Amino acid sequence: xxxxxxxxxxxxxxxxxxxxxxxxxxxxxxxxxxxxxxxxxxxxxxxxxxxxxxxxxxxxxxxxxxxxxxxxxxxxxxxxxxxxxxxxxxxxxxxxxxxxxxxxxxxxxxxxxxxxxxxxxxxxxxxxxxxxxxxxxxxxxxxxxxxxxxxxxxxxxxxxxxxxxxxxxxxxxxxxxxxxxxxxxxxxxxxxxxxxxxxxxxxxxxxxxxxxxxxxxxxxxxxxxxxxxxxxxxxxxxxxxxxxxxxxxxxxxxxxxxxxxxxxxxxxxxxxxxxxxxxxxxxxxxxxxxxxxxxxxxxxxxxxxxxxxxxxxxxxxxxxxxxxxxxxxxxxxxxxxxxxxxxxxxxxxxxxxxxxxxxxxxxxxxxxxxxxxxxxxxxxxxxxxxxxxxxxxxxxxxxxxxxxxxxxxxxxxxxxxxxxxxxxxxxxxxxxxxxxxxxxxxxxxxxxxxxxxxxxxxxxxxxxxxxxxxxxxxxxxxxxxxxxx
Amino acid sequence: xxxxxxxxxxxxxxxxxxxxxxxxxxxxxxxxxxxxxxxxxxxxxxxxxxxxxxxxxxxxxxxxxxxxxxxxxxxxxxxxxxxxxxxxxxxxxxxxxxxxxxxxxxxxxxxxxxxxxxxxxxxxxxxxxxxxxxxxxxxxxxxxxxxxxxxxxxxxxxxxxxxxxxxxxxxxxxxxxxxxxxxxxxxxxxxxxxxxxxxxxxxxxxxxxxxxxxxxxxxxxxxxxxxxxxxxxxxxxxxxxxxxxxxxxxxxxxxxxxxxxxxxxxxxxxxxxxxxxxxxxxxxxxxxxxxxxxxxxxxxxxxxxxxxxxxxxxxxxxxxxxxxxxxxxxxxxx
Numbered sequence: 019x020x021x022x023x024x025x026x027x028x029x030x031x032x033x034x035x036x037x038x039x040x041x042x043x044x045x046x047x048x049x050x051x052x053x054x055x056x057x058x059x060x061x062x063x064x065x066x067x068x069x070x071x072x073x074x075x076x077x078x079x080x081x082x083x084x085x086x087x088x089x090x091x092x093x094x095x096x097x098x099x100x101x102x103x104x105x106x107x108x109x110x111x112x113x114x115x116x117x118x119x120x121x122x123x124x125x126x127x128x129x130x131x132x133x134x135x136x137x138x139x140x141x142x143x144x145x146x147x148x149x150x151x152x153x154x155x156x157x158x159x160x161x162x163x164x165x166x167x168x169x170x171x172x173x174x175x176x177x178x179x180x181x182x183x184x185x186x187x188x189x190x191x192x193x194x195x196x197x198x199x200x201x202x203x204x205x206x207x208x209x210x211x212x213x214x215x216x217x218x219x220x221x222x223x224x225x226x227x228x229x230x231x232x233x234x235x236x237x238x239x240x241x242x243x244x245x246x247x248x249x250x251x252x253x254x255x256x257x258x259x260x261x262x263x264x265x266x267x268x269x270x271x272x273x274x275x276x277x278x279x280x281x282x283x284x285x286x287x288x289x290x291x292x293x294x295x296x297x298x299x300x301x302x303x304x305x306x307x308x309x310x311x312x313x314x315x316x317x318x319x320x321x322x323x324x325x326x327x328x329x330x331x332x333x334x335x336x337x338x339x340x341x342x343x344x345x346x347x348x349x350x351x352x353x354x355x356x357x358x359x360x361x362x363x364x365x366x367x368x369x370x371x372x373x374x375x376x377x378x379x380x381x382x383x384x385x386x387x388x389x390x391x392x393x394x395x396x397x398x399x400x401x402x403x404x405x406x407x408x409x410x411x412x413x414x415x416x417x418x419x420x421x422x423x424x425x426x427x428x429x430x431x432x433x434x435x436x437x438x439x440x441x442x443x444x445x446x447x448x449x450x451x452x453x454x455x456x457x458x459x460x461x462x463x464x465x466x467x468x469x470x471x472x473x474x475x476x477x478x479x480x481x482x483x484x485x486x487x488x489x490x491x492x493x494x495x496x497x498x499x500x501x502x503x
Numbered sequence: 504x505x506x507x508x509x510x511x512x513x514x515x516x517x518x519x520x521x522x523x524x525x526x527x528x529x530x531x532x533x534x535x536x537x538x539x540x541x542x543x544x545x546x547x548x549x550x551x552x553x554x555x556x557x558x559x560x561x562x563x564x565x566x567x568x569x570x571x572x573x574x575x576x577x578x579x580x581x582x583x584x585x586x587x588x589x590x591x592x593x594x595x596x597x598x599x600x601x602x603x604x605x606x607x608x609x610x611x612x613x614x615x616x617x618x619x620x621x622x623x624x625x626x627x628x629x630x631x632x633x634x635x636x637x638x639x640x641x642x643x644x645x646x647x648x649x650x651x652x653x654x655x656x657x658x659x660x661x662x663x664x665x666x667x668x669x670x671x672x673x674x675x676x677x678x679x680x681x682x683x684x685x686x687x688x689x690x691x692x693x694x695x696x697x698x699x700x701x702x703x704x705x706x707x708x709x710x711x712x713x714x715x716x717x718x719x720x721x722x723x724x725x726x727x728x729x730x731x732x733x734x735x736x737x738x739x740x741x742x743x744x745x746x747x748x749x750x751x752x753x754x755x756x757x758x759x760x761x762x763x764x765x766x767x768x769x770x771x772x773x774x775x776x777x778x779x780x781x782x783x784x785x786x787x788x789x790x791x792x793x794x795x796x797x798x799x800x801x802x803x804x805x806x807x808x809x810x811x812x813x814x815x816x817x818x819x820x821x822x823x824x825x826x827x828x829x830x831x832x833x834x835x836x837x
Contacts, residue, residue, distance in 0.1 A: 091612065098608030101561050102601045108571050109597045112586035116653065119575050120583030124799025127576025131810040134572045135818060138565045142821045145558035146828065153833060165821070200800035202576075428587055429654075436594065443601060450609045450622070457614030471553060472616045473623075474546030 039424050041433035042114040045440060049106050052444055054405060055225065055398055056100030057177075060140065061170035062226035063093045066254055068163040073253075075156055081245045085253075087151060088462060089230075091469070094148050095454060099447055101141065114433075118416055118426035121197060125190045126180050128202035133176035139169040174222065175215045182210035185408070186279060187417050210279075213272040214408075220261045220268055221401050224363065227258025229394030233459075235387045251381070251390075258393075259367040265360055270323075277325065280418065281333040282342055283411035286349035288320055289313060293334035296321035301354065305346045308336070344413040352406035359400035363393060507805065508577075508798040512787065514811045515573040516780045522566035523776045524680065524769055527673075529556040529563050531681025533603065533630020534674075535704065542620060547697050549623060553611055555688045558829050560607065562822060564600070569814075577807055578797040581787050584653035589643055592636040592661045599633030602626075634677045635670035636661075642669030645783055646727035647790035664726040668719035675712030676772050682708055683752060683768040687761040687830075702756055709753050713746075716775075729789050733782025741778035745771050 067089045074083030108130075112119050146154075147162040154162075183189075189205030190197050234251035276284040284290075289300040291310045297320035303313020324332050335343060366389060370380050380386040416423040461469055505513070532552045539545030556563075575582040586593065602625050610622035639661040646665035649655055660666075682705025689698040724731040734742055748771035755764035783789050787797040798804060 095608050095612060098561065099605045101564060102604035105564070105568060105600055105604075106597060108568050109586075109593060112571070112575060112582055113590055113593065116583035116587050119586075120580045120653075123575040123579025123582060124577070124803040127572065127579070127799075128803065128806045128810065130572045131576060131807060132813075134565065134569050135810065135814050137568065138562065138814070138818045139821065141561040141565055142818070142825050145562055146821070146825050149558040149828070153828075200802050202800070202803045202806045428590075430590065439598075443598065447601070447605045450605060453618070454609045454612045454614075457618075458612050461614060469612060471550075471611050471613055472619050473549040473553075474543045475616055 038114075038430040038433050039427040041437050042427045042430075043423070045433065045437050046110060046114055048437070048440060048444065049103060049110060051402055051405070052448075053100065053103040053107055054401065056096055056103060057174075058222035058225040058401070059093060059096045060100050061174050061219065061222040062257070063089065063096070063230075064140075064163050064166040064170055065223075066226065066230065066257055067093065068160070068167055070249075070253055071160045071163065075160055081249055084467075085246065085250050087467075088458075090148055090151070091458065092455060094144070095451060095458075097141075097144055099451055101137075103444075103447075104137070114428060115416070115426045116428045118421065121421065122190075122417060125197065125200050125202065125205050126183055129176040129179035129183075129206045132206075133173050136169040136173035136176065140166050140173065143169070171219065174219050175211070176206075178215040178218050179206045179208070179211045181408075182214040183208050184416060185214070185412055185418050186210040187420055192420060210272075213268065216268045217265070217272050217404075220265045221397075221404065223257050223261035224265060224360075225394070225397045225401055227254045227256075227261060228363065228390070228397040230254035231258055232391045232394040235390035238381065239384060239387045239391065255367075255370075255390075258363075258397075259371065262360070262364045262367050266364060269357075269360070273324065274326070277333050280412065282335070282338045282344055283349065283408075284324060285333050285335045285338065286344050286346045286411055287353040287407065288324055288332045289346070289350045290320070290332040290334045292336045293331045295331040296327075296329045297324070297332040299323060300350075303350075305335070305350070342414065344411050349407055349411040352403040352410065355403040356400045356407055359396050359403070363397060363400070366390075366393070506795065507801060507808075508795045509785075511573065511577040511798065511804045511807050511811075512794045514808065515570055515577065516777075518566050518570040518573065519780070520773050520776050522563075522570060523673075523676070524772050525559070525563040526566055527634065527677040527772060528680040528684050529560045530603075530630045530634045531677035531679065532556055532685060533627040533681075534678040534708070535681060535685060535701065536623065537627035537631065538704070542616060547694065548700070551685060551689055551692075551694070551697060555685060555829070556607075557611065559825060560604070562825060564604070567600075573807060573811075577799055577804055578787055578794075579799050580653075581649075581651070581792050581797040584651060584655075584788065584792075585640075585644065585649050587653040588649045588655035588657070588660050589640050591657055592639045592643075592666075596633050596636035596640070599629040599636065603629035603633060631674055631678075634673040638670035638673030639666035640669075641673070641779065642666030642727075645669070645730045645779060645789055646723075647729060647786075647788070649788045649791060651788060651791040664722040665730070668715070668723060671715055672712065672719065672775075675708060675715055676775065678708045679705060679712050679752075680768055680772055683756065683761070683764050686756070687765050690759075690761045698759075698761065702759065702761070706753060706756055709749065709756070713749060727789070729786065730779070730782050733784070734778060736782075737784070738778040738782040741774045741781060745774040745778060748774065 067086050070082050070089065071086035073079055074081075074086055143162045143166045147159065147166065150159045150162060183205050186209050187205075188208040189201040189203070191199040231251050231254040234247045234254075237247045238251070273284075273287075276287075288297065289303055289305055289310050290297055291305060291308060296318045298315040298317050299319035299322075300310065300313040300315055303310050305311075318328065320332050321327050321330050335346065366386075370386070373380055412418055414422050414424070416426045458469060532555065536545075536549055536552045539548035571582075574585075606622040606625040606629070610619050610626060613619035613622060642663070642665040643649055643661045646663065648660040648663065648666075682701055686698050686701035686705055689695075689701055720731075748767040751767040752764050752771060755761075755767065785793050785795070787794045
């Protein structure tokens, strides 16, 4: 895989035109790839907290309430850095891609406006929800999660509308190089938007479901087998299960017709060097000098999966002019990683529920807990791979069939410095988030519930004393509700 | 009858004003956080800052995104022009926004005093620098330094008298607003000593900012004639309102009527920012592109107004609810 990726990178460096293109692409890749993970939490976490909080209220379950409260604090940290990394992206749209925004800003901008609205709604209700603990009537308080959850869905739709538009442009005409007849609604509701949205939305539930379940799987591995861990595991795991089992179908629907829409992307996904009838399914392998090497070929299956036919060929790269091909190996490997990991995750949740139905509990098995504890990172890997597959696979176009990526980039010098700075800042931000989230978990385990921030030496001293004197057992739900910040 | 283009520009400018007032108040609290003193002495102030802006900073921050989105959707070419010219101050402001937001969230959940101090210093410093750079961007546009075709001078576009004063005034007004709101918060939660402390600082900050605004008038009239003409002409009433409201705020602070002082403080900032907008009308990029000429497709402008209408219905009521809660008695008690 590495030499293939290296070859693609060399190809990229060799072919890019404006000085700013390569660093701009890397910059976008870094900041978007980072943001997309946090965005998943903004989309999927509120619904999980809602389920947990509702359970806490309905059954008067202090464990569920405590979990909802802790998760809301975790989501506060993640939402905050997601908000700033999202702002970075809105600046970068203009800073890195002035050619795109100057020419097509009024075509693709509308969904961004609605995305802004939904983000607004989410930020407002997050503020109310977080600070509402102990300050609002419980029934009204839990309702504050509903607009958050809805806004997350709408926001996903809007962002994906822009991305789908880049893949399947609609809502304008190009006449003598001028963009005319603009219909922003048609651009927003383009042919690809619904399926792309569905694919991403479900992916968000996979990422968050597996990640959160994984945290409690680690706790169980360390011998913590209380109700807190059982509940903390099972709710996100149910979300993850539904998502992991739905995703292959959504993905398959999304891929339908790709041979007509973006044949180069499909050829790269399938590593089809020539048009063969029927086409094999190629697993692994690299594309060098117009030939595929080292792949495992399963006859006919390529046609079956990609074309839903026993004989229709997958269009081959040989039919596509070299300057219109994406970096083939990167696209292929990203696509196969996504599919492979997705299949693995779907299989694992199926196994868990099947055995549970047969009366065997995999939570007793250390190997299964170990697997769940890495399922979150695996889901993230699948997410990133899927995104690389669709975005790199679209190259060399930024607006498919209309504008090449090189025309969109600005002509800056110094973008490499910017990239370096961004890498440092994002690394620091990641480290900060990890340190803070781990310390939150540690203090919760030690019995602290409110986690006051230490603004003075005195406060720290007081805190340690209370810790030492009494490690309070779980409080009743009544106390929790009346619990001030 | 307002044209479609101007209506969209006005909607965008409402976002600028909202960001200046709401975002400004929480940027400004960084000034008081930074100058609160040692960790022991400043603990009360920092806790107050945390408590005051904690629930609202993310929502306040969305106004900036609102402005950017309307700009690139409604006036795409001028957006690209401004972005390619003002890449440096925009990146610096962006860096500030990132560092500030992340470290504010991290500080709240820090485990140790050392961590809290590190995150706190980053938060507070970035909170002061960010409005400065955004102020220089406003100055660059207002002084006609963003060419219509973009890629203006990377340095002199924002390192010039109007931009520098724009940056300083932005920092000053943010701190002034924050001082007034924090003093009211402190008084509401019966922290008398803290309220006194904030009162004194806000008075000084307000006075200094007032002086800076007056001093700025001279170089700006040379450097940005179109803006100055507008300020003395069409926008004169707003300038006067701003000055009166600023004075009224200082007087109410002096009289310790903190909760009342919040209103003229908001009026002062809103009217000075509106003054800038009205003064540079009908230019979007002063002396370069008029609003009507910068606008994108009409269908898009109409759609944008639909989005703005939705925002009024969907966003404003919960936002008002949130702001009311944070300014209420029950949320002030810890």
